[in-house]
Amino acid sequence: MIITKNDIDGFESALEGVVRRSRPYLNLYGTYYEGREAEHEFNGWLGENPQVLMAGANLQEFVAAHTLPLYIRMVNEGLILASKQAAFRPFNGRWLITSCRAKEEMWSYSLDTLQQALDQGDDEEVDRLIDSALIELPRAEDIINNAYKCLGNESLDPTTLVSPRLWTPNAQEEEKRLIRSAALPIIQAIQAEQCELGSLHWRQLEDIVAEILSKSGMEIHKVQSTPQGGRDIIARARLTPGEMITIAVEVKHTAVVDRPVLHTALHQNSQFSALMLVTSGRFSAGVVREAQKPENKLRLFLKDGVALGELIRSYMIGT
Numbered sequence: 436m437i438i439t440k441n442d443i444d445g446f447e448s449a450l451e452g453v454v455r456r457s458r459p460y461l462n463l464y465g466t467y468y469e470g471r472e473a474e475h476e477f478n479g480w481l482g483e484n485p486q487v488l489m490a491g492a493n494l495q496e497f498v499a500a501h502t503l504p505l506y507i508r509m510v511n512e513g514l515i516l517a518s519k520q521a522a523f524r525p526f527n528g529r530w531l532i533t534s535c536r537a538k539e540e541m542w543s544y545s546l547d548t549l550q551q552a553l554d555q556g557d558d559e560e561v562d563r564l565i566d567s568a569l570i571e572l573p574r575a576e577d578i579i580n581n582a583y584k585c586l587g588n589e590s591l592d593p594t595t596l597v598s599p600r601l602w603t604p605n606a607q608e609e610e611k612r613l614i615r616s617a618a619l620p621i622i623q624a625i626q627a628e629q630c631e632l633g634s635l636h637w638r639q640l641e642d643i644v645a646e647i648l649s650k651s652g653m654e655i656h657k658v659q660s661t662p663q664g665g666r667d668i669i670a671r672a673r674l675t676p677g678e679m680i681t682i683a684v685e686v687k688h689t690a691v692v693d694r695p696v697l698h699t700a701l702h703q704n705s706q707f708s709a710l711m712l713v714t715s716g717r718f719s720a721g722v723v724r725e726a727q728k729p730e731n732k733l734r735l736f737l738k739d740g741v742a743l744g745e746l747i748r749s750y751m752i753g754t
Contacts, residue, residue: 437598438486443582446487449480450575453535477535479518483603488533489523490585491578492541496524496679497599499607500532505546505553512553519604522546531570541572597669597681601656611649614657618646626751632715632740637688641667644686644713647746650753653682665703670711682736683707687714694721701735711736713743 453473481488485497500506500522510517522532523543531543548568555561572578600606621639624630632640641657645668649655654671668684683704687696692714704710712718717739718726726735738746 438490438582438585440586442484442487443579443586445484446582447579449477449484450535453477474535475518478520478533481533481535482519482521483600483605485521485523485599485603487582488521488541488572488578489599491580491582492523492572493525493581494523495526497602498522498679499602499604501604503530503546505550506532508553509549533572541575541578543570543572544568545570597656601669602654602671607654610655610657614642614645614649614655618642622646622747622750625747632743635688635715637686640688640713640715641686643747644668644684644743647750648684650750665700666707669707680708682709682711684711684713687712687716689714690716691719692716692722693719694725697722697725701731709734709736711738713738715740715743717741 482499482501488494489497498521500520501518503522506520506522520532520534522530524530530546532546534542534544545568548564552561552564552568555564573581601610617639621630621635622643625632635643645655645657648668648670652673656669658667658669665685666683667686670682670684671679672682674680683700685700685704692712697712700710700712712722712735718737722737725731726737
């Protein structure tokens with residue numbers, strides 16, 4: 436993930452604001468919650484600014500916690516404070532919902548343990564499980580110090596890093612709004628046979644692909660900055676509740692995509708779980724053979740102009 440000095444300053448400032456206050460607060464699900472309002476506000480802030488905690492606590496993956504079915508159930512059961520909180524997966528594979536009780540007390544709730552608590556009927560056992568679900572994170576001071584190590588680190592290749600801030604609720608709402616406003620008129624024109632894929636500008640083709648993936652339920656980031664390592668879109672798909680796969684998408688507006696182009700794309704996007712290569716034209720026989728290799732079958736996805744046309748028609752049927 437890419438972080439800046441301003442990100443770290445913001446994290447420190449948000450921690451300083453964690454104080455006890457007593458006033459009603461309207462939460463995500465429309466109910467009032469008295470007490471712990473500062474914790475509520477910090478957790479909501481962290482859900483939109485997860486990058487410093489992710490870097491400083493050495494966490495692997497981020498999702499917006501309120502999208503998890505178990506999270507919604509926990510809110511309804513009164514076990515957790517409702518807000519657009521952050522959820523992280525450390526490298527041991529356990530999903531954690533973060534919380535902050537005071538400036539130096541960074542905690543997380545283990546989702547697996549909370550799930551067990553919800554399934555228990557005995558009140559005493561429920562209380563024990565909820566207590567055991569709390570896992571202490573590194574101290575705030577250590578998180579900040581570790582985050583500073585990422586600043587100006589020449590060993591970190593910016594083309595291989597994806598900021599978790601791209602997947603925050605507000606960022607995704609704005610990204611999808613912009614993509615849809617750009618792509619929908621073009622898709623409608625194609626459907627009405629007022630233009631063809633081959634006549635589009637390459638940016639318009641990228642917008643179309645981004646909108647189709649977004650409509651399918653993926654989280655989308657359309658890459659604008661450089662260097663970008665060749666990829667045009669980064670997409671995240673949900674495999675199971677709370678389990679994400681990140682996909683690099685390259686869009687080629689050319690008549691034929693041959694093997695050298697594919698080999699470059701595979702190399703530049705080796706850190707991603709999967710690669711989708713989309714073209715308005717066709718793939719050479721060599722590219723198709725490469726996609727059939729065992730090491731590429733579950734990682735490489737090809738969409739030529741015919742397949743893209745079918746996706747556009749399916750999109751319009753579902754709109």
